[in-house]
Amino acid sequence: MGRRLTAGIAVLLAVLAMAVPALSLTVNEVAREVRCPTCNTPLDVSNSPAADRMKIFIADRISKGDDKQEIIDALVVEFGRGVLATPPKSGFDLLAWIVPIVLVVGGLAAIPFVTRAWARRRADEPVPEIAPEDAARLDEELRRRDP
């Protein structure tokens, strides 16, 4: 009982030691979700004047207590949906997510059919006739090996 309690306390202490206080929302966390309108790169890796202004805008909204989605929504109001780094997972834009998955799954599913068709085609191919001199040589070799 005592040993179990000690082990439990040790595990608890280890977990507490590993726990690091989580950072609150950072500018980069929001910036990587949108793109810089002048250079078309994700905002977090862009340092154009327009990107700098957008980062200040994000920092300002964070300090006012807005969450990530609220800030992204505000940027969409300013710049349109084209400001999003990835297409939204709804409506017509959902196609951008679904089509690649369908293509990959379809491709993987097609592999057994294609390989079976190839194997069948190879099996159907007629075995080439062996030349008489080659047949005689083969017989001779086999006789010598296995008298």
Next chain:
Amino acid sequence: MPPSADPEEVGGDRRRLIGLIVGAVVAALIVALLVVGLVNRGTSTAIDDALEAGSRPPAPALTLPVLVSGPGLPPVGEDASLSDLKGKVVVLNLWASWCEPCKEESPVLEQLWRANREKGVVVLGVDIQDLSSDARAFIEEYGLTYPSLRDGSDDAKSALEATGVPETYIIDQKGRIALHIAGPVTSPAQLQGPIDQVLAEK
């Protein structure tokens, strides 16, 4: 009697043909998408080409929200169309608050606006790639009184084939582009001559 074809072989051939057609269609679609993507990536130069050839291409039909209203334009926040200004000479200027040359250029445009507004000329700013709060602060800081529209989605930039800011266009009374200047307008004289020339065509 001719030997009849093996039905299994005929079926296999048909499947192979269908597979080939489907594959070819998918490949053609992918190539078409790539070509469309590549073509759209490059900025078209049709406007500059037409101007160089001595013709005046029609100005694109733009509808954008008003940032600062002016004669012939709806109130702030409502949508305005370039066609609302048909019959006037429009000096259309693409700008952004973060654009350094725009800071030098805006007093020149303000000067042109004040000197020409009674003659049927509208200096029209179009703020692009910018936060609306920054744009309004810029207008206030530089005391700009000429009207401005706001283009958050780069519609005007694409339609006018602009490569950046600032860029300025003179649009004649018939809604055709008469002049395109890429880069800042550094003195009123740079535009006054062309404005007078287009006004005289009335």
